[in-house]
Amino acid sequence: MALPRAGGRKRLAGGSRLADCSAIAVSLAENPRRMPTSSLISYAHVGKTFDGGRGANRVVAVDDVSLDVAEGEFLAVVGGSGSGKTTLLRLANRLIDADEGHITVEGEDVRNVDPIGLRRRIGYVFQSGGLFPHLSVAGNIGITPKLLGWPADEIAARVDELVDLVRLDRAQHRDRLPHELSGGQRQRVGVARALAAKPRIVLMDEPFGALDPLTRDALGDDYRELHRRLGLTTVMITHDMTEAMLLADRIAIMRGGRLLAQGTPAELSDSSDAYVGELLRTPRRQAERLGALLPRDGAA
Amino acid sequence: MNLFADPRWSEALGHLPDYLGNHVRVSVTALALGLAVSLPLAIAARNRRVLRGALLGLASIVQTVPGLALLALFYPLLLALAAVSLSWFGFGFSAFGFLPAVLALALYSMLPVLRNTITGLQGVDAAILEAAQGVGMTPLQSLFTVELPLALPVMMAGIRTAAVWVIGTATLSTPIGQTSLGNYIFAGLQTQNWVFVLFGCLSAAVLALTVDQLLALIENGLRNRSRMRATFGGAGIAVLVAATLVPAMTRSQTTYIIGAKTFAEQYVLSALMAQRLRAAGLSASSREGLGSNVIFGALAANDIDVYVDYSGTLWANQFQRSDIRPRQEVLNELKTMLAKQNITLLGELGFENAYALVMPRKRAEQLGIRSIADLAPHAAGMSMAADYEFFSRPEWAGLKKAYGLSFRAQRQMQPDFMYAAAASGEVDVIAGYTSDGLIAKYDLVVLADPRHAIPPYDAMVLLAPRRAGDAALRAALQPLLGKIDIAVMREANLRAAGNDATSSPDAVAKWLWEKIGTK
Numbered sequence: 133m134a135l136p137r138a139g140g141r142k143r144l145a146g147g148s149r150l151a152d153c154s155a156i157a158v159s160l161a162e163n164p165r166r167m168p169t170s171s172l173i174s175y176a177h178v179g180k181t182f183d184g185g186r187g188a189n190r191v192v193a194v195d196d197v198s199l200d201v202a203e204g205e206f207l208a209v210v211g212g213s214g215s216g217k218t219t220l221l222r223l224a225n226r227l228i229d230a231d232e233g234h235i236t237v238e239g240e241d242v243r244n245v246d247p248i249g250l251r252r253r254i255g256y257v258f259q260s261g262g263l264f265p266h267l268s269v270a271g272n273i274g275i276t277p278k279l280l281g282w283p284a285d286e287i288a289a290r291v292d293e294l295v296d297l298v299r300l301d302r303a304q305h306r307d308r309l310p311h312e313l314s315g316g317q318r319q320r321v322g323v324a325r326a327l328a329a330k331p332r333i334v335l336m337d338e339p340f341g342a343l344d345p346l347t348r349d350a351l352g353d354d355y356r357e358l359h360r361r362l363g364l365t366t367v368m369i370t371h372d373m374t375e376a377m378l379l380a381d382r383i384a385i386m387r388g389g390r391l392l393a394q395g396t397p398a399e400l401s402d403s404s405d406a407y408v409g410e411l412l413r414t415p416r417r418q419a420e421r422l423g424a425l426l427p428r429d430g431a432a
Numbered sequence: 433m434n435l436f437a438d439p440r441w442s443e444a445l446g447h448l449p450d451y452l453g454n455h456v457r458v459s460v461t462a463l464a465l466g467l468a469v470s471l472p473l474a475i476a477a478r479n480r481r482v483l484r485g486a487l488l489g490l491a492s493i494v495q496t497v498p499g500l501a502l503l504a505l506f507y508p509l510l511l512a513l514a515a516v517s518l519s520w521f522g523f524g525f526s527a528f529g530f531l532p533a534v535l536a537l538a539l540y541s542m543l544p545v546l547r548n549t550i551t552g553l554q555g556v557d558a559a560i561l562e563a564a565q566g567v568g569m570t571p572l573q574s575l576f577t578v579e580l581p582l583a584l585p586v587m588m589a590g591i592r593t594a595a596v597w598v599i600g601t602a603t604l605s606t607p608i609g610q611t612s613l614g615n616y617i618f619a620g621l622q623t624q625n626w627v628f629v630l631f632g633c634l635s636a637a638v639l640a641l642t643v644d645q646l647l648a649l650i651e652n653g654l655r656n657r658s659r660m661r662a663t664f665g666g667a668g669i670a671v672l673v674a675a676t677l678v679p680a681m682t683r684s685q686t687t688y689i690i691g692a693k694t695f696a697e698q699y700v701l702s703a704l705m706a707q708r709l710r711a712a713g714l715s716a717s718s719r720e721g722l723g724s725n726v727i728f729g730a731l732a733a734n735d736i737d738v739y740v741d742y743s744g745t746l747w748a749n750q751f752q753r754s755d756i757r758p759r760q761e762v763l764n765e766l767k768t769m770l771a772k773q774n775i776t777l778l779g780e781l782g783f784e785n786a787y788a789l790v791m792p793r794k795r796a797e798q799l800g801i802r803s804i805a806d807l808a809p810h811a812a813g814m815s816m817a818a819d820y821e822f823f824s825r826p827e828w829a830g831l832k833k834a835y836g837l838s839f840r841a842q843r844q845m846q847p848d849f850m851y852a853a854a855a856s857g858e859v860d861v862i863a864g865y866t867s868d869g870l871i872a873k874y875d876l877v878v879l880a881d882p883r884h885a886i887p888p889y890d891a892m893v894l895l896a897p898r899r900a901g902d903a904a905l906r907a908a909l910q911p912l913l914g915k916i917d918i919a920v921m922r923e924a925n926l927r928a929a930g931n932d933a934t935s936s937p938d939a940v941a942k943w944l945w946e947k948i949g950t951k
């Protein structure tokens with residue numbers, strides 16, 4: 133695998149991940165295409181069309197997508213703006229309902245489960261952050277446990293645990309309002325909120341967008357570590373192919389509502405699709421350039 | 433002289449617990465009712481375009497109806513409803529005072545609350561709404577934990593506007609029988625008591641500002657999650673309401689309520705009757721400034737106990753009679769007609785307060801006009817003014833018919849300004865009142881009515897059905913009957929129109945009693 137080497141710390145994290153990754157690759161190879169027991173989220177020929185509004189054409193946001201996400205897997209969804217990534221994610225916890233096809237989560241067709249309960253079981257990080265501006269950091273993080281009726285002291289303990297987990301400072305940040313935080317801190321709160329009710333599945337819509345590269349890298353690594361440690365199943369949307377390759381086990385590529393390709397970075401690099409090739413070219417070129425520019429990286 | 437040395441300030445202050453208490457009660461009840469209706473409606477309408485449009489449209493239309501008219505409209509409406517409820521369900525309710533005032537004011541308060549609540553809820557970011565859904569909130573949880581708190585500042589602005597409007601408009605509920613700070617204003621305007629007018633306006637403004645600030649404190653507390661400030665504001669409002677309930681609780685239930693219409697003579701006569709009742713050891717309170725259509729219904733429904741009306745007014749307005757009969761016949765017939773409604777005609781006071789056509793003495797002499805018949809040929813070149821009712825009353829129709837009157841222009845005026853307008857030549861003829869002291873003051877003359885087109889207007893005391901057999905009440909009022917002649921009443925009215933301490937209805941009533949008591 134031609135992964136760029138960004139630094140020592142990264143290499144360590146990357147190493148452990150590569151092990152997971154190959155394990156899954158093996159399991160994939162063993163049960164190709166059907167994994168009724170180990171697949172936690174599965175889309176089968178799913179379609180979603182939106183009313184374009186006054187007089188406009190109907191928008192086919194998701195078009196005949198079939199995709200399985202295995203238990204413990206970290207899947208990245210990559211694609212251009214408007215390619216249907218967010219729509220795909222919203223279908224999974226029934227923020228919207230599919231027009232065609234079936235979606236199962238934890239083995240159950242989502243249409244047969246109570247959407248409220250489903251959403252409380254799935255952590256969701258919103259593209260725009262989506263923190264409640266009138267609630268403190270603690271109030272935001274503790275919201276789903278509160279909805280689930282946890283006792284107050286358990287919620288408080290869980291909030292503290294999560295504040296630590298996403299590396300915020302209890303004393304400083306716990307009682308601030310979202311607008312009193314930096315962008316990166318807000319995104320950490322968003323991740324903490326998604327994890328609060330101990331979900332098995334986490335859906336993240338560009339969770340690390342709009343951040344400086346260093347913070348973004350650190351947050352990504354942190355999350356990757358959480359994912360591993362907590363045994364989560366994660367679907368993360370990103371625009372950034374490099375980020376996808378660094379963090380995810382597998383990558384799904386969307387274009388115009390269709391699922392163009394999916395697989396490990398190695399599998400994708402074998403793809404004959406021109407668009408996939410183009411997407412992969414950027415990280416590869418970056419890696420080559422960096423390799424040339426920083427010949428003794430890692431030894432320093 | 434120090435402006436505040438005027439004893440009328442202390443008299444005004446004496447009324448404050450009663451007027452302010454009633455004012456706060458009616459305003460707060462109306463506001464609470466308005467909120468209880470508008471908030472759920474606004475919440476229900478926020479995602480329904482048609483309902484939203486309909487509600488906002490309806491509320492805007494209500495807003496364009498002048499406050500006074502809206503209040504006045506609720507009285508007959510409730511009167512009809514009360515009658516229906518009595519015949520269908522066997523229980524009636526009072527359409528007088530509190531209920532119509534509360535309903536009209538509540539309706540009036542709805543627009544700002546509806547508009548701001550809908551705007552505030554719609555202003556919540558769609559991304560936040562999706563997040564609320566995404567973390568697993570039910571629509572109701574989303575409404576209460578996310579949408580309403582975020583819309584709160586805009587909603588509170590609407591509630592504060594509504595509070596200020598309601599408190600201001602409540603001053604107009606006096607004519608439908610709800611005591612309010614408007615009592616100062618109506619009485620002050622009628623009796624030229626500017627101290628009262630000023631006092632009424634000031635106290636209403638202070639009340640409005642106080643409530644507005646308390647609401648601001650609550651809003652501030654809620655927004656900054658400062659429980660102390662919110663509690664403080666809430667407690668302030670609670671104290672205000674509680675303080676106004678105390679006088680209502682302690683007021684004795686056996687009080688005789690004396691009604692008065694909206695002009696000086698009525699204020700004086702109700703003060704006189706109140707003094708007589710108190711002298712006889714009965715407790716009495718007045719309900720002043722009542723509309724002339726409201727007051728009779730209020731008496732019939734036992735909402736007030738006693739008031740003075742005029743035979744011609746009852747004849748034409750209450751019993752819809754347009755035939756002109758001799759005075760005694762009118763009185764006799766009225767007595768039997770009133771008895772059918774269980775109302776007691778206790779007796780006449782001794783003077784008439786009839787409508788009469790009045791013009792400056794000099795002009796009348798120049799033109800050789802002594803009666804309405806003499807006036808008729810000149811009328812086409814003249815303008816005429818009257819109070820707000822006259823031109824729609826049957827007397828006017830009768831006059832026009834009897835004398836073939838047709839004026840160049842007709843204007844409606846506040847009765848107190850009418851006489852001055854005639855004296856200054858701004859209008860040529862006015863429909864004045866025969867007992868008005870201003871006729872002499874401005875050197876005006878009353879034109880004779882040789883064809884008896886205007887019915888007799890004997891002032892007479894009426895008792896409510898529940899007081900029919902009340903010997904103590906009858907005995908207390910008996911000394912007034914037949915004792916007040918037109919000259920005394922004119923002088924009393926002239927005094928009441930003065931603008932000093934001796935011109936309060938109470939003071940004039942005392943003077944009047946001395947005058948007739950010694951005769």
Ligand SMILES: Nc1ncnc2c1ncn2[C@@H]1O[C@H](COP(=O)(O)OP(=O)(O)OP(=O)(O)O)[C@@H](O)[C@H]1O
Pocket residue numbers: 182183184191192193211212213214215216217218219220259
């Ligand atoms: N609620 C909606 N109503 C109408 N059209 C919608 C709606 N949601 C999404 N769309 C349309 O569906 C298409 C896919 O949108 P989606 O949000 O899934 O894109 P995306 O891949 O997440 O884009 P981005 O990377 O910019 O977030 C777009 O053309 C979008 O305009």
Ligand SMILES: [Mg+2]
Pocket residue numbers: 217218219259337
């Ligand atoms: Mg998106």
